[in-house]
Amino acid sequence: MIGYAGRCMVMRMTVTAAVAGATGYAGGETLRLLASHPQIQVTTVTAASSAGARLGDIHPQIAPLADLVVQETSVRTLAGYDLVVLALPHGRSASIAAELEAAGETGLILDLAADHRLTDAAEWERYYGGDFVPAWTYGMPELLHAGETSARIQRQLLADATRIAVPGCNVTAVTFAIQPAVAAGLVAAESICATLAVGYSGAGRGVKPHLLASEALGNIAPYGVGGTHRHIPEIIQNLEAAGGSDVRVTFTPVLVPTSRGILATVVAPLAPGIDDEDVARAYEVYADETLIDVLPAGTWPTTGPLTGTGRVTISATIDHRAGTLVALCALDNLGKGTAAAAVQSANLALGLPEYTAVPLIGVAP
Numbered sequence: 138m139i140g141y142a143g144r145c146m147v148m149r150m151t152v153t154a155a156v157a158g159a160t161g162y163a164g165g166e167t168l169r170l171l172a173s174h175p176q177i178q179v180t181t182v183t184a185a186s187s188a189g190a191r192l193g194d195i196h197p198q199i200a201p202l203a204d205l206v207v208q209e210t211s212v213r214t215l216a217g218y219d220l221v222v223l224a225l226p227h228g229r230s231a232s233i234a235a236e237l238e239a240a241g242e243t244g245l246i247l248d249l250a251a252d253h254r255l256t257d258a259a260e261w262e263r264y265y266g267g268d269f270v271p272a273w274t275y276g277m278p279e280l281l282h283a284g285e286t287s288a289r290i291q292r293q294l295l296a297d298a299t300r301i302a303v304p305g306c307n308v309t310a311v312t313f314a315i316q317p318a319v320a321a322g323l324v325a326a327e328s329i330c331a332t333l334a335v336g337y338s339g340a341g342r343g344v345k346p347h348l349l350a351s352e353a354l355g356n357i358a359p360y361g362v363g364g365t366h367r368h369i370p371e372i373i374q375n376l377e378a379a380g381g382s383d384v385r386v387t388f389t390p391v392l393v394p395t396s397r398g399i400l401a402t403v404v405a406p407l408a409p410g411i412d413d414e415d416v417a418r419a420y421e422v423y424a425d426e427t428l429i430d431v432l433p434a435g436t437w438p439t440t441g442p443l444t445g446t447g448r449v450t451i452s453a454t455i456d457h458r459a460g461t462l463v464a465l466c467a468l469d470n471l472g473k474g475t476a477a478a479a480v481q482s483a484n485l486a487l488g489l490p491e492y493t494a495v496p497l498i499g500v501a502p
Contacts, residue, residue, distance in 0.1 A: 154220040155181035157210045162338050163249050164224030165196045166476035172201045174494035183210040212236045224249045231270045245486050246300050247479050253302035260370035274298035276482035279426055281320050283380035295485040305368045306474025307333055310401035312375045313449055314466035319381040321419035324405035324462050326381035333390045336397045339470045358392045398440030401466045416453050438467035447477025447495040
């Protein structure tokens with residue numbers, strides 16, 4: 138079964154699209170992927186302070202869409218499209234989405250912000266504040282549900298969706314690294330520790346003193362320390378979906394002087410009697426996943442080969458002396474961490490081949 142947007146695609150073969158917040162990093166990367174999509178045509182881009190500018194002057198890398206003029210973000214400019222992508226700041230997405238729904242817009246809407254990710258109103262209040270809105274279908278096709286040996290349930294939910302919340306980039310890295318072990322009961326889910334090296338594009342395009350090159354180059358800077366980072370409840374929500382109980386996560390992201398990429402190191406105590414074969418067997422859940430590669434034993438993920446792609450690399454090994462599982466995940470925070478996940482999820486909802494316009498080949502050096 139496919140929703141309205143999918144039926145529209147089948148009838149017309151071309152999906153019309155608008156991207157709000159098009160001048161930011163997330164919006165720009167989404168546009169880059171959609172510009173090569175054979176069945177999605179972007180005809181409108183919007184932003185706030187950049188309204189009136191030529192898109193090519195802001196994102197010169199997206200030559201096919203360079204002549205589009207950035208418009209103001211409003212229901213009027215976003216109405217009437219089969220697909221609307223909201224790459225807006227937290228809090229803004231929910232309000233514009235509500236206005237679109239009130240206006241009777243029934244096409245597919247993707248939210249790249251956090252507004253529609255969380256299912257728990259108390260957690261939203263604790264980490265974000267402001268009005269809580271119901272969660273949309275979660276845009277992680279590879280999310281495991283308790284008892285699954287492959288991610289069938291989440292893909293079916295996305296195939297039926299008209300509203301999709303795209304995951305946080307850090308959340309994606311941590312979830313992919315540890316969910317097979319949680320789902321298989323290999324680790325104590327109440328004692329997970331995740332430390333992430335994160336490229337500066339993850340902080341957005343806004344001009345802030347600590348994000349200037351003069352401050353960032355040669356500097357390694359932690360942030361969101363001590364249980365304060367907003368992605369924590371989203372990680373817990375995912376691992377509970379995978380079958381974890383009493384999930385607790387110590388989460389520490391660290392900005393490193395690179396533009397793109399996340400390397401997540403996730404450590405958790407092993408359950409009694411778990412050995413290397415158990416770990417290898419648990420991570421076979423990714424064997425048929427096109428975008429996730431589990432590396433051979435003794436090989437560790439790096440971010441460079443994944444730049445510009447929707448791919449993920451993972452390794453998991455036992456620290457026998459410490460009695461812990463060490464799981465690592467590398468990805469491009471703007472790729473599978475944001476835009477590639479959005480396009481992949483949109484394809485499922487539109488009834489298109491899942492990996493259309495999701496890049497599989499990286500850029501090197």
